[in-house]
Amino acid sequence: xxxxxxxxxxxxxxxxxxxxxxxxxxxxxxxxxxxxxxxxxxxxxxxxxxxxxxxxxxxxxxxxxxxxxxxxxxxxxxxxxxxxxxxxxxxxxxxxxxxxxxxxxxxxxxxxxxxxxxxxxxxxxxxxxxxxxxxxxxxxxxxxxxxxxxxxxxxxxxxxxxxxxxxxxxxxxxxxxxxxxxxxxxxxxxxxxxxxxxxxxxxxxxxxxxxxxxxxxxxxxxxxxxxxxxxxx
Amino acid sequence: xxxxxxxxxxxxxxxxxxxxxxxxxxxxxxxxxxxxxxxxxxxxxxxxxxxxxxxxxxxxxxxxxxxxxxxxxxxxxxxxxxxxxxxxxxxxxxxxxxxxxxxxxxxxxxxxxxxxxxxxxxxxxxxxxxxxxxxxxxxxxxxxxxxxxxxxxxxxxxxxxxxxxxxxxxxxxxxxxxxxxxxxxxxxxxxxxxxxxxxxxxxxxxxxxxxxxxxxxxxxxxxxxxxxxxxxxxxxxxxxxxxxxxxxxxxxxxxxxxxxxxxxxxxxxxxxxxxxxxxxxxxxxxxxxxxxxxxxxxxxxxxxxxxxxxxxxxxxxx
Numbered sequence: 001x002x003x004x005x006x007x008x009x010x011x012x013x014x015x016x017x018x019x020x021x022x023x024x025x026x027x028x029x030x031x032x033x034x035x036x037x038x039x040x041x042x043x044x045x046x047x048x049x050x051x052x053x054x055x056x057x058x059x060x061x062x063x064x065x066x067x068x069x070x071x072x073x074x075x076x077x078x079x080x081x082x083x084x085x086x087x088x089x090x091x092x093x094x095x096x097x098x099x100x101x102x103x104x105x106x107x108x109x110x111x112x113x114x115x116x117x118x119x120x121x122x123x124x125x126x127x128x129x130x131x132x133x134x135x136x137x138x139x140x141x142x143x144x145x146x147x148x149x150x151x152x153x154x155x156x157x158x159x160x161x162x163x164x165x166x167x168x169x170x171x172x173x174x175x176x177x178x179x180x181x182x183x184x185x186x187x188x189x190x191x192x193x194x195x196x197x198x199x200x201x202x203x204x205x206x207x208x209x210x211x212x213x214x215x216x217x218x219x220x221x222x223x224x225x226x227x228x229x230x231x232x233x
Numbered sequence: 234x235x236x237x238x239x240x241x242x243x244x245x246x247x248x249x250x251x252x253x254x255x256x257x258x259x260x261x262x263x264x265x266x267x268x269x270x271x272x273x274x275x276x277x278x279x280x281x282x283x284x285x286x287x288x289x290x291x292x293x294x295x296x297x298x299x300x301x302x303x304x305x306x307x308x309x310x311x312x313x314x315x316x317x318x319x320x321x322x323x324x325x326x327x328x329x330x331x332x333x334x335x336x337x338x339x340x341x342x343x344x345x346x347x348x349x350x351x352x353x354x355x356x357x358x359x360x361x362x363x364x365x366x367x368x369x370x371x372x373x374x375x376x377x378x379x380x381x382x383x384x385x386x387x388x389x390x391x392x393x394x395x396x397x398x399x400x401x402x403x404x405x406x407x408x409x410x411x412x413x414x415x416x417x418x419x420x421x422x423x424x425x426x427x428x429x430x431x432x433x434x435x436x437x438x439x440x441x442x443x444x445x446x447x448x449x450x451x452x453x454x455x456x457x458x459x460x461x462x463x464x465x466x467x468x469x470x471x472x473x474x475x476x477x478x479x480x481x482x483x484x485x486x487x488x489x490x491x492x493x494x495x496x497x498x499x500x501x502x503x504x505x506x507x508x509x510x511x512x513x514x515x516x517x518x519x520x521x522x523x524x525x526x527x528x529x530x531x532x533x534x535x536x537x538x539x540x541x542x543x544x545x546x547x548x549x550x551x
Contacts, residue, residue: 087327087492095494097328098282098313179313184300188280188309202440203291204465 003206010207011214019211026215029192032100033168036107040115040167041160048119049145063120069113078176081106085177098179100190106173111163118162122155123148154231161227165220171198193219279308279499284323285333286404287437289482290314292461292528294519295333301515302506308499316403316437324348327492330500335404335455335482344485351500351550352485355507356516356529357539360408360480362472363442363459364451370394372451377475378416384451385418388430395450399441400433404480409453412477442466455480457528460520481539482529486550505549508533 014022051062083089085096085105096102126148134144149156171194174180178190180199191199193216200208281302289295290312299310313323317334324332325348332349334340343349362372362380370387372380388394399406410420418424424431432450434441438458445452446466459470472478484507486500506512510533517531532539536546 087494089326092327093494098311179311181311181313183309183311184303185278185309188311202437202443204439204443204462 004210007207007210008214011211014208014211015214022208022211022215024186024189025191025193025196025212026219028100028186028189029168029194029216030219032103032192033107033164036104036111036167037160037164039104040108040111040163044112044115044159044163045119045149045156048116049123049149051116052120052123053145053148063117066113066117066120070117072110072113074110074170074172074174075176077106077110078173081109081173081177097177098181098190100178100187102177103174103190103192106177107167107170110170110173111166114166115159115163118159119156122152122159125155126151157227157230161223164223168192168219169194169216171195279306279496280311281308281331281496281499281503282311282313282329283331283333283503284313284315284320284329286317286320286335286482287314287439288335288405288455288458289333291437291439292457292520294457294516294529297519298507298512298515301512302503305506306499306502308502310503314437316399316401316406318402318404318406324487327487327495329487330496331484331486331503333482333484335480336407337481337483339404339407340483340485348488348491349485350488351504352483352545353504353508353548353550354481354483354532354536354539354541354546355513356482356532357535358456358480358527358529359473360405360453360478361456361459361470362451363445363454363466363468364471365449366467366469367449368471370451373471374474375472377412377472377477380472381412381416382418385424385427385430389428392429393449394430395448396431397441397445397448397450397452398431398433399438399453400435401437403438405438405453405455408477408480412453415477442468457520460524460526460528463524479539481532481541501550508546508549 051059051066081102082097085091085094085102087093087095087097096105130151131144131148134147139147174190174192175195175198178192178195180195181188181190183189193212197209197212197216200206200212283295285295291314295312299312302308303310313320313329315323317336317339320329320332320334321336321339321343323329324343340349340352344352362377364370364372369391370380370384372383375383384394384396388396398409413420413424425433432448434444436444438454439462441452442454442459442462443465446468449467451471452468456473459466459468484504486497486504487495489495489497507516513531513533516529517527520526520528532541532546536543
């Protein structure tokens, strides 16, 4: 118990004094996971729309497959990316292993299924009356899509938040393809909140772990708070 | 009708502008992540990728040495900490430039297979058997082989006697297997899976020590990591004498003939840096102020004692 109290106090000190190490790790986490979320959104939202409004054979099975991939284990994604970008792998010439870019790729792939699936759910939940009205008013395909997306914007925003949440909280892929490197320059380092917590705990630096954990929670809470504020406006 | 269409057009444009802006931000962020590694200084910094055994990392020896190197060679050092087994795997895949490991037998295979070249020995220390002060297996001051035998025997009878193995194909794990073998046991048949007394952690040295401490168990550790963690542990040294406990650290570069993009020049600089007089002194004195004794010994003048050729500790690689 003493350890926890002491850890929390030290953690608060690290946060209040804006400890440079803790801040660098937090900012790096946000940059990497936010980038992954933006890239995944660019693919997942149009893809989700295409699947939702499209009619093609195997559509139901495809949706089932996507939903199954919600629980894609992070270490499996990590292993897959590791094998692809390791020097002897097919993309080895790009020298991506142990870089932040590798982590962005892994996180993008990790959250792509859940973001696509939630986009489908968001769009299919749009009131049929709106869809019918749009059609009866003679909207073109693009106009139709834009307006339905607009109607579902809060649900899609929530989708983005879920994607970001999963990206920033995963540790398996980050450690496999990132290598948890603490380099002297910000851009070469691959130590993020989750991998740092894992390392610091194993090294017995409990207060550092708690501080990083609190920062991670604050980021997650902040994102959700921002989303709900927008939704209730 | 007109109004709706007009409205749609505006929203559409807004959407397109938003989409374009989003993509631009994404691209900028990507560039920010990958590009700046090459941009920040007019003279491009060379990157050296090192895969290291956990003991050199967990003791903070590398944290101590890398800034000196970075300054001197205007380089950036990227350290991936993994057990020797994993480090060798990274090397074999060409994912790093240099490896720092401590498993003589597997290093020999690695070199014979043509993956590694220019091996130099830069440090050594000893393994220790650590355990709870109460020492339920009664192994204090025994020879390593006898102590292992006793732990196995007592462990099978007494629930309180537990041995935590690294279990991660690291150099320390190799050494542990060598001790079991020297004690006359077949590792996979007589030790692994012979009961709950033997538990494999599958993790680094620091984490294994932390786990052993929680379980009040025994484990084999290099003295460096044990001393660095001692403040947080209730474990004590029980066995620290025996030739088999010698622990020799080597550095080598990945064969550039196998992996042409390997940064061979900076890799050689790193090897020569480690065996240079100044850095050998740094290694030999590292931790003395904090722990009252060195965590590692410099290999430079003790090559006979640790059984390697003089050239392997002294001759710079060309």
